[in-house]
Amino acid sequence: MSATSSPVEARLPTRSNTMRTVSTGTERRASVSDDEAIPGGDSNETTNLLVERLRAWKHMCGYLEDYVSVTAKVQRGMSKDYEKVLKTVNEPLKEGHHFSQSAGGVSSFFENIRANTQGMINLYAEGEKNLKSSVLPTLEKLHKEIKAKAKELQTGASKGAKAVEKARNITQKHIDLLAQQTAALDSAAGNKLNTSHDPYIVRRGITHRLNKQVIEENNNRQETITVQNNFQQFEAHVLQTIQAAMEQLVVFITGQSERHRTMYSDILGNLQRIPAEFEWVNFMTRNAAALVDPDAPPRSISNISFANQDHPTTQPLISGTLQRKSRMALKGFSSFFYVVTPARYLHEFKDNDDFNRDPAPEISLFLPDSHIVSIDEVKQTFTIKGKDVSSNAVGNAFHTNSEFVFKASSAADAKEWVNILKEAANTPIATTTAATAAAVSPSSATSPTSPGAASATAPGAAQPPAYEKESSAGSPPAVSRTNTTTTTGSLGEKVTSPVAEKTEATATGAGTGPASAAGAEKDFA
Numbered sequence: 030m031s032a033t034s035s036p037v038e039a040r041l042p043t044r045s046n047t048m049r050t051v052s053t054g055t056e057r058r059a060s061v062s063d064d065e066a067i068p069g070g071d072s073n074e075t076t077n078l079l080v081e082r083l084r085a086w087k088h089m090c091g092y093l094e095d096y097v098s099v100t101a102k103v104q105r106g107m108s109k110d111y112e113k114v115l116k117t118v119n120e121p122l123k124e125g126h127h128f129s130q131s132a133g134g135v136s137s138f139f140e141n142i143r144a145n146t147q148g149m150i151n152l153y154a155e156g157e158k159n160l161k162s163s164v165l166p167t168l169e170k171l172h173k174e175i176k177a178k179a180k181e182l183q184t185g186a187s188k189g190a191k192a193v194e195k196a197r198n199i200t201q202k203h204i205d206l207l208a209q210q211t212a213a214l215d216s217a218a219g220n221k222l223n224t225s226h227d228p229y230i231v232r233r234g235i236t237h238r239l240n241k242q243v244i245e246e247n248n249n250r251q252e253t254i255t256v257q258n259n260f261q262q263f264e265a266h267v268l269q270t271i272q273a274a275m276e277q278l279v280v281f282i283t284g285q286s287e288r289h290r291t292m293y294s295d296i297l298g299n300l301q302r303i304p305a306e307f308e309w310v311n312f313m314t315r316n317a318a319a320l321v322d323p324d325a326p327p328r329s330i331s332n333i334s335f336a337n338q339d340h341p342t343t344q345p346l347i348s349g350t351l352q353r354k355s356r357m358a359l360k361g362f363s364s365f366f367y368v369v370t371p372a373r374y375l376h377e378f379k380d381n382d383d384f385n386r387d388p389a390p391e392i393s394l395f396l397p398d399s400h401i402v403s404i405d406e407v408k409q410t411f412t413i414k415g416k417d418v419s420s421n422a423v424g425n426a427f428h429t430n431s432e433f434v435f436k437a438s439s440a441a442d443a444k445e446w447v448n449i450l451k452e453a454a455n456t457p458i459a460t461t462t463a464a465t466a467a468a469v470s471p472s473s474a475t476s477p478t479s480p481g482a483a484s485a486t487a488p489g490a491a492q493p494p495a496y497e498k499e500s501s502a503g504s505p506p507a508v509s510r511t512n513t514t515t516t517t518g519s520l521g522e523k524v525t526s527p528v529a530e531k532t533e534a535t536a537t538g539a540g541t542g543p544a545s546a547a548g549a550e551k552d553f554a
Contacts, residue, residue, distance in 0.1 A: 073190045075253050075257075076182065076183070076190065076253065076256075079182055079256060079257070079260060080179055080182055080183055082260075083175055083178055083179040083182065084179065086175050086264070086267055087172060087175040087176060087179070090168055090171050090172045090175060090267075090271070091172060093168050093271065093274070093275075094165065094168045094169060094172065097160055097164050097165050097168060097274075097278060098165060100160060100278070100282075101156075101157045101160040101161050101165065102157075104153045104154070104156040104157035104160065105153070105154070105157045107153040108150050108151075108153035108154040108157065111146060111149045111150045111153065112150055114146055114149075115143065115146045115147060115150065118139055118142050118143055118146070119143065122135075122136065122139060127312060128308060128312075129307065129308060129311040129312075131311075133302065133303060133307065134303060134307060134308055134311065135303065135308055137299070138299050138300050138303065141295065141296060141299040142296055145292040145293070145295055145296050148288075148292050149289060149292055152285055152288055152289060152292075153285070156281055156282070156285050159277075159281045160278065160281065163277050163281075164274050164275075164277050164278050164281070167270060167273065167274040167277070168270075168271070168274050171267060171270045171271065171274075174266075174267075175267065178263060182256060190249060192245045192248075192249070193242070193245045193246050193249050195245075196238070196241050196242035196245045196246075197242055199238050199241075199242075200235065200238045200239050200242045203231060203234050203235040203238055204235055206231055207228060207231045207232055207235060210226045210227070210228045210231050211228045213226065214228060341371065342370075342371045342372065342458075344371070345368045345369060345370055346369040346370065346371060346449050346452075346453055347368070347369045347445070347446060347449045348366070348367065348368040348369070348381075349366070349367065349442070350364055350365070350366055350367070350438075351364070351365065351367045351435045351436065351437055351446070352364050352365075352435065352436040352437075353365055353377070353433060353434065353435055353436075354433075354434035354435075354436070356431075362436055365377050365378065365379060365380075365391070366378045366379070366380050366381045367435075369396075369446075369449055369450060369453055371453075371458060372458065373395065373396045373397055373453045373454060373458065374393050374394065374395055374396065375392075375393070375394040375396060375399075375413070375450065376390040376392070376393050376419075377390060377391045377392035377393070378390060378391060379391060389419075389420065390419045390420075391419065392417050392419055392433070393417060393418050393419035394413060394415040394416070394417065394418070394433070395415070395416075395418055396415075396450060396453050396454035397454050398415060398416060399413050399414060399415025399416070399454070400413070400414060400415070400454075401413055401414075401447060401450065401451070402414045402432060404443070404444075404447055406440040406443060406444065407440070408436070409436055409437045409438070409439060409440050409442070409443045410434055410435060410436045410437075410443065411434075411435055411437075411443055411446070411447050412432055412433065412434050412435070413432070413433050413435070413450070414430055414431070414432045414433075415430060415431070415433070416429065416430050416431070417431065
């Protein structure tokens with residue numbers, strides 16, 4: 030009797046190769062598991078890998094969103110920063126009236142700076158708006174598409190995977206049951222078994238369930254292949270969308286940079302178009318009355334006059350060079366310049382130069398408090414005993430009297446000096462000035478512009494003419510109050526002249542005149 034073939038064998042379905050991809054460059058290696066009823070590995074392996082890849086694309090898209098979002102914030106920050114820059118030049122120029130207000134000058138240049146800086150503020154504000162309204166929404170939409178794709182993949186793949194797992198579990202149970210029944214039949218030694226425990230029946234049940242398992246596996250496989258094929262198109266869409274978004278970003282940023290560069294170039298060009306002499310020529314035109322005329326002659330002290338310049342008390346009774354014997358025996362006589370003033374002082378100066386040094390007396394003798402000790406016409410000398418009251422006198426604080434020996438160039442000069450010294454010491458100040466014209470010889474008379482007058486104005490002459498104009502126009506006068514002094518002229522009339530309070534010699538002489546005259550007469554008697 031020949032054995033019959035099983036009818037189940039011709040109806041068994043076929044399972045395609047289960048591909049396990051191993052990366053080896055461009056090749057793929059597959060392991061065939063058709064010989065296994067329950068293939069090893071996870072049926073969701075491919076699905077999980079694709080979901081993980083979608084997650085990677087989603088995170089990449091999120092990075093770009095953050096990049097564009099922070100770039101937009103930087104644009105907004107730049108707009109705020111340029112508002113601060115605009116504030117530095119927003120106020121009108123200090124002393125702006127010195128610059129030309131017409132087009133093409135410094136004031137116009139600052140208007141150009143303000144306009145271009147405001148343009149930069151608007152430029153960056155517009156850049157933020159463009160990024161948020163064009164680039165960022167494109168990436169956000171793509172992000173949502175990737176998330177939806179991942180959700181769709183997980184939902185569809187999970188159904189197929191669950192069906193495969195369920196079928197495999199059922200098949201595995203019957204395979205385990207077959208193993209039990211075959212073992213039980215071998216140990217029964219011919220004993221009767223339950224019909225449902227017949228290994229033949231169990232085997233056919235396994236074939237039936239294995240057929241369903243393979244169908245589910247093939248359906249799941251086909252769905253996975255479809256998803257894999259769609260992934261290539263989806264990734265191309267993702268890349269194209271990202272490229273378009275980044276192209277927009279680059280267009281905005283490069284256009285912004287170009288406009289930014291153009292604005293700065295306009296600022297520079299506006300400044301470079303100002304001629305070098307433009308502002309100065311306009312300044313001179315507007316202020317021609319206040320500026321110094323270069324064609325006008327320079328100031329000369331000989332042409333300058335001031336209050337009380339020729340007052341009688343400022344003219345010396347006698348002046349000239351005398352020799353004075355040094356207090357140190359070995360030095361002998363030295364020449365100095367001496368002056369007898371209406372204030373009844375005998376002043377000693379190193380020279381008669383009022384320009385190179387301040388004419389402060391080296392020795393000052395108040396004549397009413399001094400007296401002539403001796404006169405030697407042969408030696409052309411005369412001796413005066415008195416107290417030096419100049420600021421240089423060391424003995425002034427001790428109120429000590431000293432003898433001063435003077436030598437004139439001739440006996441006549443010595444006699445003339447002695448006569449004027451006596452007259453100055455014995456005559457009050459009010460009458461001293463009246464007798465000046467008669468007492469002073471023609472040789473000792475001074476010119477209207479005396480060295481003292483020249484000295485008073487010498488510092489001013491050394492300053493630039495601009496300072497002279499500013500001082501005379503805006504500064505207060507050096508002497509703010511004046512007094513009047515009444516003197517008797519050469520003919521007996523009274524002359525009233527303003528005298529500045531700073532005329533210390535006149536004030537001192539007026540205060541000591543009447544009281545000191547009597548003492549002077551006593552000393553010189």
